[in-house]
Every structure is written in C-alpha cells, then in structure tokens.
Amino acid sequence: MDITAFEQALAEHRPAIVRFVRYRLTERPDWEDVLQDVLLTAFQQHHTLRDASAFKPWLIRIARNKCNDYYRSLARHKEVPLEDTMATAVSPGPEDALEQHVVQEALAALPSNDRQILTLYYLGQQPQRHIAQTLGIPLGTVKSRLHNARQAFRQLYPLPHATKGAPLMDNTRFRFPEKQPPYTITPLSTPPAAIRLEELPGWFLVPRLGEHTNWAIYDHPAATLTETYSLAVTGPAKVHDVPGVAIGVTTRTSQQEPSAQANRWFVAQLTPTHCRYLSEMHEEDGATVLRTFLDSDDFLTDWGLGLDNCGRPVDIVPAGRIVRRGTSVTVSGDVPVSDIVGSYRLTIGERTFDTVLLMEIEPDGIATEQYVSKSGRTLFWRRFNRDDWHKEEYGKLWSKQLPDNEQFIINGTTYVHWYDCLTDQAFC
Numbered sequence: 001m002d003i004t005a006f007e008q009a010l011a012e013h014r015p016a017i018v019r020f021v022r023y024r025l026t027e028r029p030d031w032e033d034v035l036q037d038v039l040l041t042a043f044q045q046h047h048t049l050r051d052a053s054a055f056k057p058w059l060i061r062i063a064r065n066k067c068n069d070y071y072r073s074l075a076r077h078k079e080v081p082l083e084d085t086m087a088t089a090v091s092p093g094p095e096d097a098l099e100q101h102v103v104q105e106a107l108a109a110l111p112s113n114d115r116q117i118l119t120l121y122y123l124g125q126q127p128q129r130h131i132a133q134t135l136g137i138p139l140g141t142v143k144s145r146l147h148n149a150r151q152a153f154r155q156l157y158p159l160p161h162a163t164k165g166a167p168l169m170d171n172t173r174f175r176f177p178e179k180q181p182p183y184t185i186t187p188l189s190t191p192p193a194a195i196r197l198e199e200l201p202g203w204f205l206v207p208r209l210g211e212h213t214n215w216a217i218y219d220h221p222a223a224t225l226t227e228t229y230s231l232a233v234t235g236p237a238k239v240h241d242v243p244g245v246a247i248g249v250t251t252r253t254s255q256q257e258p259s260a261q262a263n264r265w266f267v268a269q270l271t272p273t274h275c276r277y278l279s280e281m282h283e284e285d286g287a288t289v290l291r292t293f294l295d296s297d298d299f300l301t302d303w304g305l306g307l308d309n310c311g312r313p314v315d316i317v318p319a320g321r322i323v324r325r326g327t328s329v330t331v332s333g334d335v336p337v338s339d340i341v342g343s344y345r346l347t348i349g350e351r352t353f354d355t356v357l358l359m360e361i362e363p364d365g366i367a368t369e370q371y372v373s374k375s376g377r378t379l380f381w382r383r384f385n386r387d388d389w390h391k392e393e394y395g396k397l398w399s400k401q402l403p404d405n406e407q408f409i410i411n412g413t414t415y416v417h418w419y420d421c422l423t424d425q426a427f428c
Contacts (some may be wrong), residue, residue, distance in 0.1 A: 002053070006046040006119065007271040016294040018035060020063050033057070115149075117135075118150075120121055131146075134351055174214040183347060188354070195315075195372055195378050197372060199249075203266075207268035214231075219418075221244060229252075230249070239278040240293075246267055248265055293309050316338075318339065321333055327407065335363045336360065341357050344356075365385060379423060382417060385414040398416035403417075405418070
C-alpha cells in the first residue's frame with residue numbers, strides 16, 4: 001500500500017480504531033498513548049499490506065496487539081490494577097459502590113500470583129496461550145493457576161446468581177393487561193435526587209448476567225395493548241474482544257402467541273460508569289443483519305451513546321438544562337439533551353411510586369418522559385412527537401391526528417403524546 005492510499009484508509013477507519021482502543025483501556029492517558037503507538041506502527045508497516053481491502057482488520061489487529069502489550073507490561077512490573085473495571089471483568093457485572101469495595105477487598109486478599117493471572121485473563125482479555133508466553137510458564141500451568149485463582153476469589157466473594165431487588169419473574173409468560181391501567185402523575189415538592197440508572201436506553205434491561213425484563217406498548221388515546229417485549233441476558237459475550245453480555249429480545253403483537261424465539265439480539269456492556277451497546281443483530285428480508293460498534297456510522301446513529309459511543313453515564317444528576325413547569329418546557333443549549341426535571345408521584349392502577357422524571361429531547365423531534373424508581377428501574381415511559389414530526393409520511397400534524405392526546409410546549413413548539421411503555425417493574 002502506498003502512502004497516499006494509507007492516509008486515505010486511515011482517515012476513513014481512524015474513528016473505529018479510536019473506539020476499539022477506548023473500549024479496551026479505561027484511563028484516558030493510557031488509551032491515548034496506546035492509540036499513538038498503534039498509529040505509529042501502522043505508518044511504519046503500511047508497506048507490508050498488499051490488499052487494501054484488508055486495511056481495517058489489519059489495523060484492528062495492530063490495535064489488539066498493542067492493547068495486549070499494555071497489559072503484559074503491567075503484569076511484568078506487577079502493577080496489578082484493582083480498579084472497578086476488575087469488578088466488571090471478574091464478577092457478572094458492577095453492582096453498587098459497597099459491592100465494588102467488597103470485590104476489591106477480595107482481590108487484595110489474594111496471593112499476588114492469583115491477582116496477576118486474574119488481571120491478565122479478565123481485565124487484559126488475554127488468551128491463555130498469551131498469558132503462558134508473558135509469564136514464561138507452560139499452558140497447563142496457566143490453566144491450573146487460573147482455576148485455583150477463580151476458586152480462591154469465589155471463596156472470598158461468592159458470585160451472585162440472581163438479581164437484587166424485585167423477585168425474578170417468568171421472562172416469557174408475564175401478562176400485561178389488555179387495557180392500560182389508569183394512571184396519575186402528581187408533581188412533588190421534594191427536589192429531585194440523583195439516580196443510578198444502569199438500564200439500556202430504550203429497552204429497560206440492565207445488561208448483567210441473571211437479568212431479564214418485560215414491557216408493553218399502549219397506544220393512545222385508546223390505551224390498548226399493541227406489543228409486548230421480553231428481554232433476557234443469555235450469557236457472557238465479546239465483540240471485537242470487548243466483553244459484554246448477550247441479550248435476546250422476543251417481540252409479540254399478541255399475548256396469545258406461543259413462546260417464541262428471540263427475533264433481535266444485542267451485545268451490551270455495563271461498566272461502573274457507563275452503559276453501552278456493542279452490537280445489534282436482527283432478521284431482515286430473510287437474512288441476518290449484524291452491526292457492531294466498529295462498523296459503519298449507521299450503528300452509531302441507531303445505537304450509539306455519547307461521544308464515539310462511550311456510553312450513557314449510569315450516574316445521572318439534575319443539570320438544570322431542562323426546566324419544566326406544568327405543560328411548559330424550556331431547554332437551554334443544544335439537543336440532544338437528557339436531564340432530571342423533578343420528583344413525581346406515579347400511581348398506576350392501585351400501585352403508587354415516588355419517582356424521578358428523566359426527560360430527553362432529540363433533535364429529530366422526539367421527546368420522552370421516563371419515570372424511574374428510587375431503586376433505579378424504569379416503571380413508566382412516554383413518547384411525544386413534535387407536531388410536524390414525519391408530517392410528509394403521516395399526512396397531517398400530530399395535533400390533528402391525535403387531538404385528544406396530551407400536549408406540552410418545548411421552547412414554544414407543540415409536542416403531542418403518542419404512546420406509553422409500561423414495564424413489569426410497575427407490577428412488583
């Protein structure tokens with residue numbers, strides 16, 4: 001490959017490589033140093049690449065090797081990091097701050113050899129044969145030491161096998177009422193508190209082993225059930241060596257349908273600070289379509305969260321960017337914007353909850369309300385459309401299509417209520 005072709009290919013694929021390195025290394029100074037090393041090595045070796053169409057996997061291979069070198073260097077110097085990311089790698093997923101502290105205490109209590117090999121295998125995502133090369137020991141010894149280290153860790157910190165909080169439900173047979181229960185939403189004078197929201201945006205599932213959830217869509221003004229969704233974490237998964245969990249989604253248009261196979265799949269990752277999608281797969285015209293965070297910008301448009309898909313922060317605090325007074329909403333700054341706007345008492349049927357309201361305003365004319373419990377689970381979610389949203393497709397303004405539906409005004413523009421999502425958490 002000549003230098004001109006190299007520069008053009010690098011400009012095209014650089015964002016994907018930045019995302020790859022950022023996903024593998026948690027600290028900014030570290031991933032920036034490794035990224036520079038990746039780019040330098042690619043420049044020095046570009047003449048060895050004969051097939052220009054293989055540029056992206058070639059560059060990813062360099063990035064993977066450089067990330068592995070980074071963790072080998074840590075192991076050689078016995079600078080074994082015990083950050084929260086180890087809790088993510090060794091346990092099924094990050095829990096609250098207390099549990100993370102317990103994880104760190106358990107790791108600190110392990111012999112240095114156990115700590116070292118757990119770091120290489122889980123945090124460094126090193127294959128066992130690479131660990132053998134790094135430590136200069138036989139592969140059989142690596143397998144034995146890793147087994148013993150796991151056992152020692154479990155003795156100090158038993159891994160949870162069920163979700164804390166509400167009891168688990170039968171994921172595929174939860175039944176929602178055919179008619180949406182009546183609900184009321186009452187503002188509270190209590191200032192809204194910060195929340196920890198670990199759910200995948202739009203899907204209401206915490207991407208952690210043992211988790212599952214169900215939710216339903218109710219169209220308005222009829223308030224009739226139109227679709228139900230069942231989601232379950234099916235096991236650990238990796239996308240381009242980045243660890244996460246696999247999630248199956250089953251969609252039904254009728255609760256009378258028999259148990260069905262999943263018709264959409266995700267791989268997602270929950271870290272102590274962020275939640276993000278790694279890949280999405282679905283059936284389309286008889287073919288299976290798979291997209292990942294390193295593929296085209298289409299994935300980032302549909303599933304990306306944050307700069308370079310760094311993810312949505314799980315700790316959310318009121319920022320004052322969205323101010324709501326009755327049906328009037330004022331947004332400061334640019335959209336998209338998400339903010340906590342108040343505390344509300346939510347009554348659904350005979351159940352009452354004190355919630356925090358998280359609002360999100362999208363640049364394409366969509367606004368949402370998300371009512372979150374104190375335990376950080378979504379109970380109720382509402383969708384609003386800007387009055388002219390997709391007018392050319394639907395033929396008229398939403399205020400004309402749904403004149404009886406609730407409306408509010410965002411920065412002087414009318415938004416019209418379209419449908420609601422009710423989760424099984426509202427029935428716990």
